[in-house]
Amino acid sequence: MGKTALGVGGAAALGALAYKLYNDYNKGESTTSGSPQTPDNFTQTSQHDESVLKAMIAAAKADGHIDEQEMAKIKQALTQIDADASVQQLIQAEMAKPLDPAEIARLAVSPEHATEIYLASLLVADEQNFMEKAYLKELATQLGLENGLVEQLNAQVSQ
Known part of the structure; x- marks a missing residue:
């Protein structure tokens, strides 16, 4: 699936992939708080x-500029x-902001959303x-993602 996720269903495909990878990673671990997220209640708003758009823009500008390929994906x-x-105004505002992985991480409302x-x-x-690697590493840290999950996500995207 990997990099084609944006082309075959956008945010919904991305959410479904993140949900699947998060749950695959956490199989066997018991959850003690709240009800588990399911595809039905992992809604798009x-x-x-x-x-997700803010995260994409921040990642695109992590190397100091947004190239044509990155802009095409956005x-x-x-x-x-x-x-x-x-939304166009939002994009312009986000592009003008200083890069802050902690600010992007604060947007996450659940572990599944953080994964997405x-x-x-x-x-x-x-x-x-x-x-970009340094930004992604700091973002993963700020999101509280475990190293094993980050490795699984990286492997999934590189396939």
Whole structure:
């Protein structure tokens, strides 16, 4: 699935992939708090789409600029969520902001959402140079993702 997730269903495919990878990673571990997330209650909302979009923009600019490939992926995501003029304003504002992985991490509302934010970032930062790798590492730390899960996500995307 990997890098084609943005092309075959956008945010929904990305969410489903993140959910699957998160649950595959956590198989066998007992959950003690709250009800588990299922695909039915792992819903897509405008706030959810916005958080994924912000994560994508931050990852794209992690190396100091947004190249044509990264911008094409962002535009594809915008098309899939039927973005309007207010979303275009959001993009411009996010592109002008200083890079802050902690701010992106604060957008996560659940461990599954954190996984999705990291996965969206990973998919956009396809040509990982030192700066992108450092950003992704810090983002994973800020999101509280375990190393094993991060390795699984990286392996899934590189397939």
